[in-house]
Amino acid sequence: MAKVPITLTVNGQTTTKDVEPRTLLVHHLREALYLTGTHVGCDTSQCGACTVHVDGEAVKSCTMFAVQVGGSSVTTIEGIGEIGHLHPLQQGFWEMHGAQCGYCTPGMIMSAADLLQHTPNPSEDQIRHGLEGNFCRCTGYHNIIRAVQHAAQHMSPQRELAQAADD
Amino acid sequence: MTEKYFGKAMKRVEDPRFITGAGNYTDDISVLGMVHAAMVRSPYAHATIKSIDSSAALALPGVLAVLVGKDLVDAGINPIPTGWLLPDLKISAHHAIQPHEVNHVGDIVAVVIAESRAIAEDAVAIVEVEYEALECVVLGSAALAEGAVQVHPEAPGNLAFDWAIGDAAAVDAEFAKADRIVKLQLRNHRLVPNAIETRASLAEYRRAGDEYTLHTTSQNPHIHRVMLGAFIMGIPEHKLRIVSPDVGGGFGSKIFQYPEEVICLFAAKRLNKPVKWTARRSEAFISDAQGRDHETVAEAAVMNDGTLLALRVDTIANMGAYLTTFAPAVPTYLYGTLLNGTYKWKAIHAHVRGAYTNTVGVDAYRGAGRPEATYVVERMVSTVALELGLDPVDVRRKNFIQPSEFPYQTPVALVYDSGNYEPALDMALEKLGYKDLRAKQAEMRKAGKYIGIGVSTYVEACGLAPSALVGQLGAQAGQWESALIRVAASGKVEVLTGSHSHGQGHETAFAQVVADELQIPVEDIAIVHGDTARLPHGWGSYGSRSAPVGVSAIKMAANKINDKAKRIAAHLLEAAPEDVVHENGVFHVAGVPEASKSFFDVSLMAHLAHNYPADLEPGLEATHFYDPKNFVYPFGTHLAVVEVDGATGKTKLIRYVCVDDCGPIINPLIVEGQVHGGVAQGMGQALLENAVYDESGNMTSGTYMDYAMPRADDMVQLEIGHTVTPSPHNPLGLKGIGESGTISSTAAVANAVIDALAPFNVRHLDMPFTPEKVWRAMHSAKLAEAADD
Incomplete structure (x- = not known):
């Protein structure tokens, strides 16, 4: 199948690769860019393990072709934080034991990041509703809820400071 | 006092990799020259295979091979055995690729190997399989009813086994005395385990040495090595390495020996190329044990x-x-x-x-x-x-x-x-x-x-469970567990466990136990699991056995380390071993804490063996095989x-x-x-x-x-x-x-x-x-x- 070039900025790094037009974004991330933190858990866009951010919004990267996001900026779990500089959600999942097998965790964190972006201080119900596009089979969601609450608590002051600085 | 770890709500040591996307699951692993497998699965619940025409698939650019059941049978590949035998159990051969008959939707009839997964899946769609559909039965009670369609000729009336326990006469006697009989008819319906990581395998073959390595999604790599090597494929166990890296949940479904591992290993040798297969979720629903x-x-x-x-x-x-x-x-x-x-x-x-x-x-x-x-x-x-x-x-x-x-x-x-x-x-x-x-x-x-x-x-x-007991009950496996504690010269410790973690946090909990036993910081301990090339034989994790059996093995191995360490310390302290105590992280003569030897001192001397008891082997390593009572x-x-x-x-x-x-x-x-x-x-x-x-x-x-x-x-x-x-x-x-x-x-x-x-x-x-x-x-x-x- 003829390949077409696409240019993507992923986690701040811009690359151009030739891809088959039918390549899903998730496969492009995993197989061409070796960003294997984004996982595949189903083939019907139900599980959310493949959630990444495209231009700041959470998307299930199995629902988009790589060629659809040419020119876009993509953030994956590898780009949201790192050891020593963890994102508050990564820290929250660690502190609250929000991960067991770890397979759903990257998608869960990326979905939760989107939730907190729109709803900085979510209620328990809002967190449950916000994460209903992501399956976890290990945790019963109990500690995932606590992880997101932990992150929200630790992000709010930072936001307020940033807001104050902007004013 | 040294810090006590047992009972502490320690954050998990495995989490940094999981929260940063650095986990290493089977499908994350790629090797040079790797090709991809996709399975041709039966759309019929019960049918005979009349013919398979793979010519169109083979003509597709990038398709390397289409293998069918006969290829495996001709090469001497045996059916997948059952690992627990009941008296008068009726067993029907389960071939990795069924050569003649399919018995459920999803049964494998052929495999396509191609340069990419997409090409392999394209080719699956054009492998022409001619089936003759047979009647089928899906409900247990319907299968046992008079006149039901026969699933396997080996099991008349579809009865796989007929088993009973307890004293029927004693029950009758109690029923005769009862004020009331309460009756319930219950259907405990079927479930799909649904670990979020689907099953996957990556098989590699090295012609020089005739050796295989299989990375696979397993709760118990040694069980796979025994079954694949000794029973199904005739690969000597020392030539077959099974690695089960990070595994994304199991819930039982990753205990079992499935066809796809057999197929990937077979194809890897046949094509002399690494072969990877990863299940789609829709495949998992019709191929993972339910x-x-x-x-x-x-x-x-x-x-x-x-x-x-x-x-x-x-x-x-x-x-x-x-x-x-x-x-x-x-x-x-x-x-x-x-x-x-x-x-x-x-x-x-x-x-x-x-x-x-x-x-x-x-x-x-x-x-x-x-x-x-x-x-x-x-x-x-x-x-x-x-x-x-x-x-x-x-x-x-x-x-x-x-x-x-x-x-x-x-x-x-x-x-x-x-x-x-x-x-x-x-x-x-x-x-x-x-x-x-x-x-x-x-x-x-x-x-x-x-x-x-x-x-x-x-x-x-x-x-x-006690191995002799499960043996009497029909298990074709032992149920003990192994632990090997290996202390390095610098006092850092590797604990090799036959238990397998697929989400249970063994790398943390097991290290907490060892830290207390050896009185060393938990950071100095690494828990190693999931690789037959590194571990003593182990039976893996299922049936909530990792703590009661796996950790018991670790505790016993730690006792052996401590016994030997105490002898080395006694030698260094010029004292009798029975006079030496191990407390607060050091060894000293009872009542004389001023002169002490640290775990590091002992580990180092165990490796140097310069100033050492004459009747003691160098090194500081202990293995224990724990069989529960x-x-x-x-x-x-x-x-x-x-x-x-x-x-x-x-x-x-x-x-x-x-x-x-x-x-x-x-x-x-x-x-x-x-x-x-x-x-x-x-x-x-x-x-x-x-x-x-x-x-x-x-x-x-x-x-x-x-x-x-x-x-x-x-x-x-x-x-x-x-x-x-x-x-x-x-x-x-x-x-x-x-x-x-x-x-x-x-x-x-x-x-x-x-x-x-x-x-x-x-x-x-x-x-x-x-x-x-x-x-x-x-x-x-x-x-x-x-x-x-």
């Missing part, structure tokens, strides 16, 4: 004061098309033996027939037989209470085995080693505010609102509260309280995490999940759009408590906790739903309690009236 699927008639003989006398159980277990690795054990020794529950039944008899059907094989799924048993017992006890007009809590309390009665010989073979059931019950009732909630329930009913409180006071048997018996009380909506029939879990006793707790974070997940899976069965086959054997709930797994908004925050009753027979008193939540919660939630429906004279409904089913039950009187008009 769980439960019982049809049961249970009868209890009881007295009017609520005394339980005897239990008679007759179960048909749907085994699916093939008997997978541990399948025969699940509805027999893991089910019939647990039908006693926490009560003093005078007699129990269970009769179980295993039925072949044209469905995916059924094997261990979280709890494996014990949730099915608990469902029977706990539904029965609540039904007894309902029929006698007694409180379900009172009936349970009245019949509990008392603390002074342990060890307790049940009428169904098990000897419960320990237990203390009432404190857990009381703590759970207290947490829930049971009495007040009952009063509130009565008030709400008057207002047309329906909540239900479900009780389950379970016991389970886990930590499989009995099962362990966690127990507890689970209380579920549901609300049903009279207008829609929708059932919502609104509270969940559980008090579990898993013995001493190494890490409360991890233990509670296991409970949370277990409860979600058990509640999922009661309210949501169902593996549905149509009459042609198609799985109609074969995607996540159709199979309802619990999502975040289906669950509530759990209210958890613990009591601690150590097991008397292993060195740290540990019991298991991986399955308790699932074992108990299905019954608790089911009892809650039936309790909510009491005003509608509902005595029993089969799970899952879908809105339609519940709504019909609530309106059945009105519906019947309308029908009469």
Whole structure:
């Protein structure tokens, strides 16, 4: 199948690769860019393990072709934080034991990041509703809820400071 | 004092890789020259294969090979054996690629190997397979009925086995004395385990040396090595390395030997290329071993004061098309033996027939037989209470085995080693505010609102198990566990364990135990698992055995390290070993703490052996193979509260309280995490999940759009408590906790739903309690009236 070039900025790094037009974004991330933190858990866009951010919004990267996001900026779990500089959600999942097998965790964190972006201080119900596009089979969601609450608590002051600085 | 780690809610050491996307799951691994496999699967539940034409597929650019069943048979590849044999078990050959006949939708008839996964999947669509469709059967009882279509010629009447336990005559005698016989007909429907990581394999072959390496999604790599090497493919075990890297959940489904590993290894050698296969979710639904699927008639003989006398159980277990690795054990020794529950039944008899059907094989799924048993017992006890007009809590309390009665010989073979059931019950009732909630329930009913409180006071048997015992019962495996502790010259420690973590946090919890035993910082310890090239033989993780068996092996190995370290330290201190004590992280002569040797001093000298006892081997390394003396018996009380909506029939879990006793707790974070997940899976069965086959054997709930797994908004925050009753027979008193939540919660939630429906004279409904089913039950009187008009 003829390949077409696409240019993507992923986690701040811009690359151009030739891809088959039918390549899903998730496969492009995993197989061409070796960003294997984004996982595949189903083939019907139900599980959310493949959630990444495209231009700041959470998307299930199995629902988009790589060629659809040419020119876009993509953030994956590898780009949201790192050891020593963890994102508050990564820290929250660690502190609250929000991960067991770890397979759903990257998608869960990326979905939760989107939730907190729109709803900085979510209620328990809002967190449950916000994460209903992501399956976890290990945790019963109990500690995932606590992880997101932990992150929200630790992000709010930072936001307020940033807001104050902007004013 | 050195820091004590046992009992501490330590953050997990494995988490940094999982929260940053740096986990290393099988499908994340790629190697140079790797090619891809895609399976051609039968769309028929039962058919003969007339012909396979792969010419169009082979003509597709990038397709390297299409292999069929005959290729494997001609090369001497054996069928996949069953790992647990019951007397007179009828076994039908299960070939990795079926050469002549398919027996369920999803059975593999060919494999395409291609340069990319996409090309392989394109080619699968154009492999022309001509089938002659045969009649099929999907329900266990239908398969055993007179005149049913025959699934396998080896099993007349589709009867895989006919098994019984208990004293039938003693049961009859109790029934004759009873005030009342309570009968329940129960369907424990089929489930799909659904680990979020689908199964995957990457097989590599090195022609020089004739050696294989298989990375695969396994809970027990050594079991795969034995089965693949010695039984199926004839690969000498020392030429076959199995690596099970990070594994994204198992729940039993990754114990078993599946066809795809065989196919990938075979193709890797045939093509002399690394071959990878990763299941699509839609493949997982028709190829991962499934769980439960019982049809049961249970009868209890009881007295009017609520005394339980005897239990008679007759179960048909749907085994699916093939008997997978541990399948025969699940509805027999893991089910019939647990039908006693926490009560003093005078007699129990269970009769179980295993039925072949044209469905995916059924094997261990979280709890494996014990949730099915608990469902029977706990539904029965609540039904007894309902029929006698007694409180379900009172009936349970009245019949509990008392603390002074342990060890307790049940009428169904098990000897419960320990237990203390009432404190857990009381703590759970207290947490829930049971009495007040009952009063509130009565008030709400008057207002047309329906909540239900479900009780389950379970016991389970886990930590499989004395090897000689399981051998007598038919296991073709041992059930001990191994540990090897290797101390480096610098005092850093590797612990190689035969247990396998696929989410359970062994790298943290096991290190906590070793840190205490060796009195060293937990940071100095690495837990190694999942690689047959590195580990002593181990039997892996399932049946909640990692703590009671795996950690016991580690504890015993640590004792050996300490004994040897003490001898080395004594030599360095110029003292007798019996005068040396090991405390606060150092070795010193008792009463002389000023002169001491550190763990580092000892480790270094063990490696240098310059100043060393003449009669002692250098090095500091110890292995222990621990064979458990009995099962362990966690127990507890689970209380579920549901609300049903009279207008829609929708059932919502609104509270969940559980008090579990898993013995001493190494890490409360991890233990509670296991409970949370277990409860979600058990509640999922009661309210949501169902593996549905149509009459042609198609799985109609074969995607996540159709199979309802619990999502975040289906669950509530759990209210958890613990009591601690150590097991008397292993060195740290540990019991298991991986399955308790699932074992108990299905019954608790089911009892809650039936309790909510009491005003509608509902005595029993089969799970899952879908809105339609519940709504019909609530309106059945009105519906019947309308029908009469």
